[in-house]
Amino acid sequence: MKKASELQYGEKLKISEIDFTHPSSQRILEIGFTPGQEIELIIRPLFNDPLAFSVRGSLIAIRKDEADCIKVA
Amino acid sequence: MNMQTTEKIPFITLVGPPNSGKTTLFNYLSGKNYKTVNYPGATVEYSISKLLKKFNINVNIIDSPGIVSLNAHSPDERISIDALFNHPLFGQPELVVVTVDSSQLSRHLLLVKQLQNCGFNLIVALTMSDMLWKKQQEISLSKLRIILGCEVIRIDGRTGEGINNLLNAISVHLEKKKSINDKPVLNHLTNNDRHSLLNIYKEIEQIENDVVFEIDANGNGFNLEAANAELKLITPAAGRKTKYTLDAATLKIDKILLHPKLGAVFFFLIMSATFASIFWLADPLMGMVDDFFALLSNETAALLGNNWFSDFVSSGIISGTGSVLVFLPQILILFLILGLLEDSGYLARGAMIVDKPLSKIGLNGKSFVPMLSGFACAIPAMLAARTIPNRRERLLTIFILPLMSCSARLPVYALLIAFLLPSDQLWLGGIILAAIYIFSISSSIIIAGILNKFKNKIVKEDDNSSFIIELPAYRKPKLSFILTNSYMNAKIYIQKAGPVILGFSIILWFLTYFPNTNPEIDTNGLTGSEIIQAQEVERLSTSYASELGKIIQPFMTPIGMDWRVGVSLIAAFAAREVFVSSLALIFKVTDGNENTLQESMLRSMRDAEVGNTGQKLFTTATITGLIIFFVFALQCLSTVAVSKKETGGWRIPVLQVIIFTSLAYSLTFITVNGLRALGVN
Numbered sequence: 056m057k058k059a060s061e062l063q064y065g066e067k068l069k070i071s072e073i074d075f076t077h078p079s080s081q082r083i084l085e086i087g088f089t090p091g092q093e094i095e096l097i098i099r100p101l102f103n104d105p106l107a108f109s110v111r112g113s114l115i116a117i118r119k120d121e122a123d124c125i126k127v128a
Numbered sequence: 129m130n131m132q133t134t135e136k137i138p139f140i141t142l143v144g145p146p147n148s149g150k151t152t153l154f155n156y157l158s159g160k161n162y163k164t165v166n167y168p169g170a171t172v173e174y175s176i177s178k179l180l181k182k183f184n185i186n187v188n189i190i191d192s193p194g195i196v197s198l199n200a201h202s203p204d205e206r207i208s209i210d211a212l213f214n215h216p217l218f219g220q221p222e223l224v225v226v227t228v229d230s231s232q233l234s235r236h237l238l239l240v241k242q243l244q245n246c247g248f249n250l251i252v253a254l255t256m257s258d259m260l261w262k263k264q265q266e267i268s269l270s271k272l273r274i275i276l277g278c279e280v281i282r283i284d285g286r287t288g289e290g291i292n293n294l295l296n297a298i299s300v301h302l303e304k305k306k307s308i309n310d311k312p313v314l315n316h317l318t319n320n321d322r323h324s325l326l327n328i329y330k331e332i333e334q335i336e337n338d339v340v341f342e343i344d345a346n347g348n349g350f351n352l353e354a355a356n357a358e359l360k361l362i363t364p365a366a367g368r369k370t371k372y373t374l375d376a377a378t379l380k381i382d383k384i385l386l387h388p389k390l391g392a393v394f395f396f397l398i399m400s401a402t403f404a405s406i407f408w409l410a411d412p413l414m415g416m417v418d419d420f421f422a423l424l425s426n427e428t429a430a431l432l433g434n435n436w437f438s439d440f441v442s443s444g445i446i447s448g449t450g451s452v453l454v455f456l457p458q459i460l461i462l463f464l465i466l467g468l469l470e471d472s473g474y475l476a477r478g479a480m481i482v483d484k485p486l487s488k489i490g491l492n493g494k495s496f497v498p499m500l501s502g503f504a505c506a507i508p509a510m511l512a513a514r515t516i517p518n519r520r521e522r523l524l525t526i527f528i529l530p531l532m533s534c535s536a537r538l539p540v541y542a543l544l545i546a547f548l549l550p551s552d553q554l555w556l557g558g559i560i561l562a563a564i565y566i567f568s569i570s571s572s573i574i575i576a577g578i579l580n581k582f583k584n585k586i587v588k589e590d591d592n593s594s595f596i597i598e599l600p601a602y603r604k605p606k607l608s609f610i611l612t613n614s615y616m617n618a619k620i621y622i623q624k625a626g627p628v629i630l631g632f633s634i635i636l637w638f639l640t641y642f643p644n645t646n647p648e649i650d651t652n653g654l655t656g657s658e659i660i661q662a663q664e665v666e667r668l669s670t671s672y673a674s675e676l677g678k679i680i681q682p683f684m685t686p687i688g689m690d691w692r693v694g695v696s697l698i699a700a701f702a703a704r705e706v707f708v709s710s711l712a713l714i715f716k717v718t719d720g721n722e723n724t725l726q727e728s729m730l731r732s733m734r735d736a737e738v739g740n741t742g743q744k745l746f747t748t749a750t751i752t753g754l755i756i757f758f759v760f761a762l763q764c765l766s767t768v769a770v771s772k773k774e775t776g777g778w779r780i781p782v783l784q785v786i787i788f789t790s791l792a793y794s795l796t797f798i799t800v801n802g803l804r805a806l807g808v809n
Contacts, residue, residue, distance in 0.1 A: 075322060078591075078592035078594075079592060079594045079596065080322075081199065081322070081325075082196070082199075082201055082594065082596055083596065084322060084325050084326070085196050085197040085199065085238065085325060086196055086235065086596055086598070087234065087235040087238075087329075089325075089326060089329045090326070093372075097374070097379070097382070098382055098386045098480075098599075099388060100386050100387075100388060100391050100480065100481055101388055101389065101391050101392045101481060101484075102484035102485070103388075104483070104484045105480055105483050105484070105493070105595055107382075107386070107480070107599055109372070109374050110372075111232070111234035111235050111372055112231065112232060112234055112263075112372035112373060112374065113232050113234075113235055113374075113598055114374055114378070114382075114598070114599040114600075114601075115596065115597070115598055115599070116476070116477075116480045116595070116596070116597050116598075116599055117595070117596045117597075118483070118594065118595045118596075121594060121595070121596065
């Protein structure tokens with residue numbers, strides 16, 4: 056199991072859990088990152104942060120430290 | 129009477145996630161007749177409109193900022209949610225219209241389900257079907273209607289397609305409602321916890337399986353009815369039949385525009401093009417407005433003769449109006465470009481690119497849009513800062529917004545730069561102006577960085593810093609929509625700033641004209657126009673303005689200026705561009721042979737001397753000093769008022785005025801005296 060922030064380009068993995076101790080976890084859930092969904096790293100811009108993931112057919116940008124609380128496997 | 133009739137009209141609230149086409153729909157329904165009650169003094173903060181007359185339904189419709197869920201993470205979301213549950217004026221809506229992006233059904237249904245669980249009466253407006261078709265998918269409306277148990281209408285707010293169906297559904301609903309008593313809605317926190325969210329998303333996944341289906345790759349002649357009919361025969365298979373896909377074109381464009389290295393280059397190019405077009409497009413238009421009012425003022429003065437009324441109309445009212453309208457082209461063009469960037473989908477990406485560097489100085493990627501708007505006007509920019517969830521970051525953004533070079537500074541810079549340049553080198557003006565902008569951006573970054581060091585003193589509490597934003601699919605911007613938006617912004621600006629600026633121009637006119645309206649002078653050997661000129665000089669030097677000016681003279685001397693500049697600087701606290709009209713009044717721009725107001729102003733400015741010392745008042749040193757002053761000083765009462773309202777107290781605006789104005793004064797002092805010491809005069 057690893058963090059979403061550790062995904063490589065083009066690597067698609069399913070979300071296994073969300074770390075609910077992170078203060079951003081509620082918004083992360085609301086925006087569509089729910090366990091069971093497949094996510095893919097699409098954009099890693101200048102400075103490597105924030106990262107953009109494909110989730111539920113949308114492109115969502117999220118800071119690296121926030122992406123840390125999304126566990127994928 | 130009027131109040132009563134408005135209260136009886138049913139009202140509808142329009143809600144939707146960001147980028148779901150909500151505002152486009154609102155603009156279509158309201159025409160250009162909505163009222164944004166957003167400005168200081170207003171207690172209600174939403175766009176309210178009646179439906180257009182041609183639609184023939186008598187309701188009030190309310191638009192408010194986009195929301196992801198019923199859980200507010202930032203002040204703008206709080207406003208929307210409050211509008212839903214307990215609107216200060218209207219209470220609870222009879223009906224809620226939710227916009228849902230068809231291609232993002234999977235995420236946007238969350239809000240629909242939450243609203244339903246709270247017990248609102250809903251109509252779902254499905255937007256952007258074209259984006260879904262591009263993904264070769266389709267939604268069965270009839271099935272979605274049955275599953276959700278509410279009306280679902282496919283619309284296109286850009287073309288107006290499907291709007292009639294939506295309006296029918298609204299009137300049918302309102303008719304039906306007359307007989308039924310409303311049951312109160314539940315508190316918005318009822319289905320906001322983690323488990324409810326997970327459950328709702330499970331439900332949504334099931335709904336998607338039932339209503340979304342693939343269509344033919346060459347689905348041009350695709351028959352919706354037939355497909356719907358056919359679908360009813362098929363029992364949905366277990367598991368998801370359709371795949372989530374991103375818009376293919378968007379992925380390709382992002383490969384370039386958000387490239388790890390090239391992305392920064394494109395960002396820089398797009399921003400440079402934005403600012404360059406503001407200068408180059410707005411400049412000739414501003415010249416035209418300026419020329420027009422100069423002509424009008426001269427003609428009126430000639431027509432009405434030499435008396436106080438003539439002077440009041442030509443110098444007070446007409447020139448005052450001119451100074452309101454002169455920066456209109458720039459505001460229009462800036463909002464036009466902002467609209468293009470937003471509507472095309474780039475603005476969110478720009479915010480993403482700058483998030484990391486901005487977070488280093490205590491700001492947020494979401495400060496990007498407010499900062500960009502700040503180049504038009506700090507007032508809408510401060511309102512835009514509501515989208516920043518973290519309070520400290522939001523306050524810091526609001527704090528530095530007055531440093532963004534707003535359009536009101538442009539007429540001032542234009543005049544001062546014109547003074548610096550010989551008439552054969554006017555092309556240099558654009559470059560100097562660009563340099564001023566770069567200087568003000570760098571200064572604001574440095575100041576933000578310094579303030580960030582003292583952040584614990586500015587805002588005590590610290591909450592979670594977050595940047596989560598949807599990057600919408602790229603779309604071809606719809607020009608008419610953007611034009612309407614720019615027009616609305618410009619209109620709001622004129623309505624709000626106009627009266628203040630005009631009012632101050634008139635007060636200033638009064639201060640410079642009275643009490644000695646008919647000064648006695650020695651007319652021996654003077655021609656007609658020389659008499660008028662001598663009278664004007666005498667009148668001004670015995671006026672209230674000069675009395676006022678003498679009080680501030682001690683502050684002006686160290687920076688190489690006199691009371692006349694001082695009075696203009698004080699007048700500029702109404703709004704910065706008043707500085708120009710004020711100088712025009714004080715340096716009594718008379719007829720002359722010059723074509724424009726500016727030329728005759730420059731002439732009298734070149735002749736002006738400090739007292740009777742023979743030393744020129746306006747030199748390269750003092751003009752440069754004035755430019756520096758305008759870069760830093762917070763000279764806008766409206767900004768102070770909005771800052772107080774948005775930060776919830778006097779602390780921040782008072783700090784802003786003190787810090788920026790004293791910074792402006794000391795840097796001007798250093799600049800003027802430094803340049804003089806170097807022999808520049």
